[in-house]
Amino acid sequence: MQSIYEKYQLKHVINASGRMTMLGVSTPAPDVVERVAYGLTNYFEIKDLVNKTGEFIAQLLDIEDAVVVSCASAGIAQAVAAVIVKDDEDLLLNLHSSDKPVPREIILPKGHNVNFGAPVDTMVTLGGGKVIEAGFANECSAAQLAAKITPQTAAILYIKSHHTVQKSMLTVSDAVSVAREHQLPLIVDAAAEEDLTTYYRAGADLVIYSGAKAIEGPTSGLVLGKKTYVEWVKRQSLGIGRAMKVGKEGILGLTLAIEHYLTATKETGAEMANRMDKFVCDLNTIPAISAQIVWDAAGRDIARTEISFDEKQIGKTTYQIMSELKQGDTAIYFREYKANEGKAEVDVRSVSNEQLDVISERIRLLVKGM
Numbered sequence: 001m002q003s004i005y006e007k008y009q010l011k012h013v014i015n016a017s018g019r020m021t022m023l024g025v026s027t028p029a030p031d032v033v034e035r036v037a038y039g040l041t042n043y044f045e046i047k048d049l050v051n052k053t054g055e056f057i058a059q060l061l062d063i064e065d066a067v068v069v070s071c072a073s074a075g076i077a078q079a080v081a082a083v084i085v086k087d088d089e090d091l092l093l094n095l096h097s098s099d100k101p102v103p104r105e106i107i108l109p110k111g112h113n114v115n116f117g118a119p120v121d122t123m124v125t126l127g128g129g130k131v132i133e134a135g136f137a138n139e140c141s142a143a144q145l146a147a148k149i150t151p152q153t154a155a156i157l158y159i160k161s162h163h164t165v166q167k168s169m170l171t172v173s174d175a176v177s178v179a180r181e182h183q184l185p186l187i188v189d190a191a192a193e194e195d196l197t198t199y200y201r202a203g204a205d206l207v208i209y210s211g212a213k214a215i216e217g218p219t220s221g222l223v224l225g226k227k228t229y230v231e232w233v234k235r236q237s238l239g240i241g242r243a244m245k246v247g248k249e250g251i252l253g254l255t256l257a258i259e260h261y262l263t264a265t266k267e268t269g270a271e272m273a274n275r276m277d278k279f280v281c282d283l284n285t286i287p288a289i290s291a292q293i294v295w296d297a298a299g300r301d302i303a304r305t306e307i308s309f310d311e312k313q314i315g316k317t318t319y320q321i322m323s324e325l326k327q328g329d330t331a332i333y334f335r336e337y338k339a340n341e342g343k344a345e346v347d348v349r350s351v352s353n354e355q356l357d358v359i360s361e362r363i364r365l366l367v368k369g370m
């Protein structure tokens with residue numbers, strides 16, 4: 001059989017960049033794939049499916065309630081809509097056009113107003129909210145967050161992510177205290193985070209995860225939290241939620257992926273570092289290249305290889321090198337956040353040892369031509 005890659009003339013990819021939407025995020029385990037197929041080939045009473053898988057996930061995690069959504073971005077938009085609309089029938093059906101005087105402001109630390117691949121602000125606006133930034137680009141304290149609260153405030157939003165400014169930021173617990181003190185809900189976007197209960201237990205009312213990132217489910221998202229809030233999120237399926245509908249296959253696939261995720265022994269950072277030992281040594285034998293193990297900036301248990309390119313000696317910028325590695329039959333993708341500093345990072349979570357050899361060989365060839 002002609003492969004899909006041939007049929008549509010697609011490039012093979014070595015994904016050394018981590019969980020990237022641009023490359024398809026992750027590859028679920030075979031039984032999750034099977035469960036997705038089961039979902040696709042059977043009918044269900046969808047409301048029942050949503051409620052009962054939500055209850056199942058809630059029991060697994062020992063939390064109040066949960067709902068599977070189409071992705072984390074949809075989770076943010078629907079969580080915002082949920083805290084604005086609550087159980088108002090008219091607002092549900094007229095979210096953007098209604099001039100009913102309900103609070104719509106969503107306060108978040110300025111350093112959390114990031115572009116994760118799409119802007120946080122866009123998702124909040126989609127949900128009928130208005131972003132109010134607290135603090136400064138490089139700093140936000142509990143007091144600075146609280147200072148922005150007015151009668152127009154609908155919720156506080158906290159983005160727990162490597163994309164955000166990390167220094168001089170209040171913690172999730174600090175945000176919980178501010179929210180509690182002012183009787184406001186706290187929404188935490190933990191899309192790429194690995195712990196499914198920490199922020200809930202810290203006191204967040206709604207916590208959002210991306211289904212295909214750490215959990216390695218199908219394209220989907222998870223919103224969990226306090227029962228009333230999760231109910232309000234579910235109601236959005238009759239409002240903006242319809243434009244971000246999750247299918248029965250996604251609901252069943254993610255529910256199984258979560259079950260696995262809680263028991264699976266995943267590769268630890270130390271194991272990743274171990275696996276990269278030879279790779280780092282290989283790279284360090286290449287002229288104008290130096291490599292070392294670095295740890296995830298957001299504190300997750302992930303080790304990566306940081307490669308530094310001597311741009312002068314090679315005669316190319318790191319951006320040009322990254323671009324050349326994407327040419328040919330197999331495209332190699334690194335984490336490029338530090339390319340402006342002459343550095344690239346290799347994330348091995350989706351890379352086999354054979355592929356690591358391919359990567360160092362391709363870099364060797366590229367530098368040879370300098």
Ligand SMILES: *Cc1c(COP(=O)(O)O)cnc(C)c1O
Pocket residue numbers: 021071072073074116117159160161163189190191192209210211220221
């Ligand atoms: C990936 C990510 C999202 C979006 O997740 P999707 O499931 O792709 O919509 C939102 N917020 C943060 C912080 C992310 O890392």
